[in-house]
Amino acid sequence: MIETKGLRKSYPSGKRGRTVVDAVRGIDLDVRAREIFGFLGPNGAGKTTTLRMLATLIRPDGGEARIAGADLLADPAGVRRRIGYVAQGGGTTDAVTAREELVLQARMYGTGKAEALRQAEDALKAFDLTEFADRPCRTYSGGQRRRVDIALGVIHTPQVLFLDEPTVGLDPVGRSQVWAEIQRLRTEGMTVVVTTHYLEEADALCDRVAIVDHGQVVAEGTPEALKREISGDVVLLGIAAGENEPAADALRDQPWLLRLEQQGEDGLRVYVHDGAAAIPQLLRILDGARIVPRTVQLQRPSLDDVFLARTGRSIEQS
Numbered sequence: 001m002i003e004t005k006g007l008r009k010s011y012p013s014g015k016r017g018r019t020v021v022d023a024v025r026g027i028d029l030d031v032r033a034r035e036i037f038g039f040l041g042p043n044g045a046g047k048t049t050t051l052r053m054l055a056t057l058i059r060p061d062g063g064e065a066r067i068a069g070a071d072l073l074a075d076p077a078g079v080r081r082r083i084g085y086v087a088q089g090g091g092t093t094d095a096v097t098a099r100e101e102l103v104l105q106a107r108m109y110g111t112g113k114a115e116a117l118r119q120a121e122d123a124l125k126a127f128d129l130t131e132f133a134d135r136p137c138r139t140y141s142g143g144q145r146r147r148v149d150i151a152l153g154v155i156h157t158p159q160v161l162f163l164d165e166p167t168v169g170l171d172p173v174g175r176s177q178v179w180a181e182i183q184r185l186r187t188e189g190m191t192v193v194v195t196t197h198y199l200e201e202a203d204a205l206c207d208r209v210a211i212v213d214h215g216q217v218v219a220e221g222t223p224e225a226l227k228r229e230i231s232g233d234v235v236l237l238g239i240a241a242g243e244n245e246p247a248a249d250a251l252r253d254q255p256w257l258l259r260l261e262q263q264g265e266d267g268l269r270v271y272v273h274d275g276a277a278a279i280p281q282l283l284r285i286l287d288g289a290r291i292v293p294r295t296v297q298l299q300r301p302s303l304d305d306v307f308l309a310r311t312g313r314s315i316e317q318s
């Protein structure tokens with residue numbers, strides 16, 4: 001449904017734009033039809049820039065892409081007809097009601113007035129917005145407003161929907177409502193590309209993900225497959241500030257240790273084959289070094305561990 005090769009974009013930067021930021025440095029993606037595809041990465045990784053290129057809002061400096069059969073560079077109007085795009089932060093106006101926004105959006109796609117009213121009514125029902133459809137958007141909760149944003153993005157029934165950080169800033173209820181809408185759209189046949197910082201949400205709800213860093217894809221696949229590459233478990237040790245170094249030194253040479261990462265100032269992530277078996281040994285070794293951990297947690301690897309393994313940094317700590 002989406003295929004990109006070597007997509008690139010640089011922005012002028014610095015005083016008088018003399019230097020450049022290479023925001024996207026050659027991105028290859030392959031998104032299948034009816035997939036929920038997660039586009040993950042830390043701040044400034046190039047997610048929004050990539051989405052804006054695919055949505056024809058900015059022109060790539062290089063590379064190519066086909067979206068639902070239309071060529072991004074040769075046929076941007078064709079791409080625009082086939083896609084919906086919901087920007088980071090959304091696009092509703094405080095004083096306007098959801099119904100008015102939807103009618104306006106439908107009319108922008110050239111729909112006649114009566115038909116636009118009907119489409120708006122359908123969208124209000126589908127997204128469960130009827131109850132407050134005639135109140136101004138500023139009175140909505142964060143989750144309600146995001147649902148209006150998504151409804152606006154799909155009023156013309158596109159084949160592909162791009163959502164930039166649709167759940168950012170929402171409470172857990174709002175977030176699960178937004179994901180429920182995303183899943184509903186997929187069952188109706190839409191392909192959804194979604195960016196998020198919330199790796200646990202992406203893990204649970206995306207069919208496949210691409211993890212980007214500094215404008216390049218560092219990992220791609222199903223969450224399960226990516227996590228499987230990180231063999232074993234993670235033991236998360238909470239340690240008094242200042243004792244990270246001595247604890248790491250004590251553990252470093254153990255044969256069963258796969259990898260060791262600092263977690264902030266007062267924590268260590270210890271990667272081992274069998275976490276339950278390693279914990280008693282860990283405690284014994286730390287005890288020998290006169291270190292008593294404050295907390296010990298056994299975790300399965302997360303998508304953040306995948307990122308950590310590929311880049312040496314954490315998305316969630318950034």
Ligand SMILES: Nc1ncnc2c1ncn2[C@@H]1O[C@H](COP(=O)(O)OP(=O)(O)OP(=O)(O)O)[C@@H](O)[C@H]1O
Nearest residue numbers: 011012013021023042043044045046047048049050
């Ligand atoms: N219009 C612009 N002019 C100059 N630099 C820009 C512009 N837009 C983005 N950048 C830079 O390009 C890089 C990628 O930005 P982008 O917004 O694509 O990242 P992102 O992955 O969406 O980040 P976030 O998670 O914070 O939304 C950043 O270094 C950013 O500062």
Ligand SMILES: [Mg+2]
Nearest residue numbers: 047048049088
């Ligand atoms: Mg962004």
